[in-house]
Amino acid sequence: MKKLIITGAANGIGRATVERAIQLGYFVIGADKDAEGLETLQSRYGADVFEAQSADFSEMATIKGFIPSLYERHATIYGLVNNAGIYHGKSVYAYSDEQIDEILNVNLKALVYLSKDFAEREMQHEAPRSIVNIASVAGEVGSCDALYGATKAAVIGLTKANAWNFAPFVRVNAVSPALIHDTAIYDTIPDYRRAEYARQEVLKDPILPSAVAEVILLLVGDALRHLTGRVIPVDNGAYPR
Structure with missing residues (x-):
């Protein structure tokens, strides 16, 4: 059974990815600071296929120690999904x-x-x-939250650079979602920005976390084994490019 790390596992896209990965036969190591959400997943799926890891990635000690601590118990891990993220939806002037x-x-x-x-x-x-x-599409076309947009643009750059750094054995790709419904971020996006996303979508079926999870797992697995350094949009065609 291949092992897969998923950060931000307790909710939204992360949770959907956990559920899809388990359906596909992965053993999932799910990390999140939401202990209650992790406990729900652990109770639902059991220790045979899911390992909960409480982790707050805003803390540098956690960031630096997380992977080394996992390898004290796991000899090898097949994949890593870097999903944990923060979005405030506010002006750069309002950040502390x-x-x-x-x-x-x-x-x-x-x-x-x-x-x-x-x-x-x-x-x-x-x-x-x-x-x-x-x-995120915010890393490609900008965001009303400048810090969020800047970090997501950096994620795209990091993805492309690490595809070179980690070749030929570790592929590195990114998924770039647009407006994803039923997530914590969706509720914090300003109304005018949500309306702008919706106006530009050429496909009108609302994008749910489960749809993003399907793309993530395609990239993780062998079906797209010849792709690395790529950014795959999940955006209902909102930003043709």
Whole structure:
């Protein structure tokens, strides 16, 4: 049974990805600071297919120690989905210094450390491995939340660079969602911005976390084994490019 790490596992896209991965036969290591959400998943799926890891990726000690601690118990792990993220939906002027540090840690620094620590260990096996980062259309076309947009643009750059850094054994790709319904972020997006997303979509079926999860797991698995350094949009065609 292949093992897969999913951060931000307790809710939204992360939770949907956990559920889809287990359906596909993965053993999932789910990390989140939402202990209650993790407990719900653990109770539903059991220790045979799911391991809950309480982790707050706004803390540098957690970021730096997370992967090393996993490898004290797991000899090898097949894939990493860097999904944990923060979105405030507010002006750059409204950010405190603490909030700037927090969003940089969760949305970018965590990906830097988790990815390199994972790849460093798995490249030694000289076998196919996969990392999928969750970017955003905000990283491509901008965001009313400048810090969110900046970090997601950095995720895209990191994805492309690490595809080179970790080749030939660890593939690195990104999923770039647009307006995803039924998530915590959806409720914090300003109304005018939600309306703008909806206006530009050429497909009108609302995008749900489960749809993003399907794309993530395609990138993780062998079906797209020839793709690396790619950013795959899940946006109902809102931004043709």
